[in-house]
Amino acid sequence: xxxxxxxxxxxxxxxYGKHHGVRGVSLPVxxxxxxxxxxxxxxxxxxxxxxxxxxxxLNPIVRVEGRVLLDGEDVYAPEVDPVVVRRRVGMVFQxxxxxxxxSIFENVVAGLRLVGVRDRKRLMEAAExxxxxxxxxxxVKDRLHQPAVGLSGGQQQRxxxxxxxAVEPEVLLMDEPTSALDPISTQAIEDLLAxxxxxxxxxxxxxxxxQAARVSDYTAFFxxxxxxxxxxxxxxxxxxxxxxxxxxxxxxxx
Amino acid sequence: MNLRRRYLRDRVMxxxxxxxxxxxxxxxxxxxxxxxxxxxxxxxxxxxxRPPAPPGEGGGGMLPAIVGSLVVDLIALAxxxxxxxxxxxxxxEYPDHPLNPFLHLVSDVMAGLPAILMGLVAxxxxxxxxxxxxxxxxxxxxxxxxxxxxxxxxxxxxxxxPWEITEAGLALGLPRWRVILxxxxxxxxxxxxxxxxxxxxxxxxxxxxxxxxxFGNPFxxxxxxxxxxxxxxxxxxxxxxxYEDWHRQAWGAALLLAAAIMVANxxxxxxxxx
Numbered sequence: 001x002x003x004x005x006x007x008x009x010x011x012x013x014x015x016y017g018k019h020h021g022v023r024g025v026s027l028p029v030x031x032x033x034x035x036x037x038x039x040x041x042x043x044x045x046x047x048x049x050x051x052x053x054x055x056x057x058l059n060p061i062v063r064v065e066g067r068v069l070l071d072g073e074d075v076y077a078p079e080v081d082p083v084v085v086r087r088r089v090g091m092v093f094q095x096x097x098x099x100x101x102x103s104i105f106e107n108v109v110a111g112l113r114l115v116g117v118r119d120r121k122r123l124m125e126a127a128e129x130x131x132x133x134x135x136x137x138x139x140v141k142d143r144l145h146q147p148a149v150g151l152s153g154g155q156q157q158r159x160x161x162x163x164x165x166a167v168e169p170e171v172l173l174m175d176e177p178t179s180a181l182d183p184i185s186t187q188a189i190e191d192l193l194a195x196x197x198x199x200x201x202x203x204x205x206x207x208x209x210x211q212a213a214r215v216s217d218y219t220a221f222f223x224x225x226x227x228x229x230x231x232x233x234x235x236x237x238x239x240x241x242x243x244x245x246x247x248x249x250x251x252x253x254x
Numbered sequence: 255m256n257l258r259r260r261y262l263r264d265r266v267m268x269x270x271x272x273x274x275x276x277x278x279x280x281x282x283x284x285x286x287x288x289x290x291x292x293x294x295x296x297x298x299x300x301x302x303x304r305p306p307a308p309p310g311e312g313g314g315g316m317l318p319a320i321v322g323s324l325v326v327d328l329i330a331l332a333x334x335x336x337x338x339x340x341x342x343x344x345x346x347e348y349p350d351h352p353l354n355p356f357l358h359l360v361s362d363v364m365a366g367l368p369a370i371l372m373g374l375v376a377x378x379x380x381x382x383x384x385x386x387x388x389x390x391x392x393x394x395x396x397x398x399x400x401x402x403x404x405x406x407x408x409x410x411x412x413x414x415x416p417w418e419i420t421e422a423g424l425a426l427g428l429p430r431w432r433v434i435l436x437x438x439x440x441x442x443x444x445x446x447x448x449x450x451x452x453x454x455x456x457x458x459x460x461x462x463x464x465x466x467x468x469f470g471n472p473f474x475x476x477x478x479x480x481x482x483x484x485x486x487x488x489x490x491x492x493x494x495x496x497y498e499d500w501h502r503q504a505w506g507a508a509l510l511l512a513a514a515i516m517v518a519n520x521x522x523x524x525x526x527x528x
């Protein structure tokens with residue numbers, strides 16, 4: 001079974017102190033597909049997502065149990081360096097986070113430059129490639145050296161995506177990437193997801209069920225820290241097996 | 255309560271606020287005014303370019319003290335910046351580190367200690383082993399005064415930097431130290447710079463901790479391993495002397511010191527804004 005998927009969790013549990021935030025979730029992440037995690041607020045979907053690239057490591061009260069496999073290898077194994085995991089599994093957050101002291105260009109190549117890539121030509125190529133992938137190149141190509149904080153919210157979020165893509169991750173985790181954006185910026189990012197999945201595996205947490213239905217190939221429904229149902233997206237939205245899934249997607253709670 | 259009375263009350267309160275502000279600013283203004291009037295006459299070319307003249311002879315200047323102040327204060331600032339910023343980073347970025355309660359305690363106690371005690375510490379740490387007074391020992395004394403100021407300023411401003419920046423850096427696969435060094439500290443540089451300037455202003459005005467460390471030296475020297483003069487030291491020595499001419503120059507030193515610190519503060523503020 002191992003290695004069949006790009007990523008896979010096995011009986012993954014996350015505890016916040018005594019609170020059992022994620023309860024024994026086993027979930028496959030298919031290679032170069034978009035997997036959406038949906039569920040009401042507090043259902044553990046963000047907590048689950050952050051466990052995939054060890055973002056909980058810095059919080060001493062959080063404990064993670066179970067396994068998270070990346071290409072068949074447990075990212076929580078003692079000999080694995082979390083820095084290497086995060087290099088392969090990138091993340092985009094709810095709110096855009098441009099580095100405030102840096103220009104647009106410096107932001108995009110931050111992940112390369114700060115690990116020692118100095119070659120100007122290579123950085124420029126990486127920046128253009130990442131910005132094109134994030135559908136931002138045409139808007140910023142003439143002002144690459146201006147401060148990134150001067151961009152609009154939607155542009156800043158696409159910049160955050162470009163920055164994550166520049167280090168060429170295998171998997172990109174997105175935590176409600178459009179929840180702070182207006183509808184037009186949201187549309188831009190959703191369009192972008194469809195083109196990105198040719199190159200990178202995406203796991204996206206979303207509050208917005210229509211968004212999950214529009215962009216994803218697979219959908220996982222979380223409730224109270226448990227994975228209620230996982231299936232192909234059209235199956236989840238047209239013919240869910242679990243009555244709780246049906247109740248949620250038809251808007252009866254959450 | 256009717257509207258008219260509310261307006262009246264607002265006026266009265268505003269008046270009180272202005273009065274309070276004036277009560278604070280007026281003494282400050284008089285101090286600066288008095289120092290300026292008394293000191294401006296002493297600031298001639300010789301003041302900046304000549305070593306002191308023997309007592310009673312007249313003339314002479316403050317060159318060794320001006321140079322000494324620069325050298326001692328900058329060494330002190332460099333030393334204090336390294337330790338102060340490092341401690342601030344530890345306190346703000348690693349809040350669960352086992353050293354932190356101890357570090358907080360030491361920093362608070364140090365901030366409350368009389369400045370002359372820092373001179374004593376530097377005397378034991380540097381002057382005794384070296385066998386003689388030196389600008390370096392003075393710089394160590396001043397650095398001890400500056401460190402807690404810088405530590406607190408750094409800790410405070412780092413805690414204001416959004417945690418999202420750290421997370422975004424980590425998510426790029428950057429190690430923690432690199433995130434702090436290249437993302438968090440630059441974002442906080444304005445506040446840290448202000449802290450450094452405050453510390454410099456505080457240290458540059460101290461005479462007491464230098465009495466038995468930098469000691470003073472009537473001859474110009476750039477070597478911090480020798481005894482050095484500084485403006486506050488000179489100000490103290492000249493002010494308690496019986497010579498009219500030295501009193502005049504003490505006022506000049508006071509004015510120069512006040513002006514230098516105000517300029518440093520202004521520059522720090524301007525740097526912070528940009």
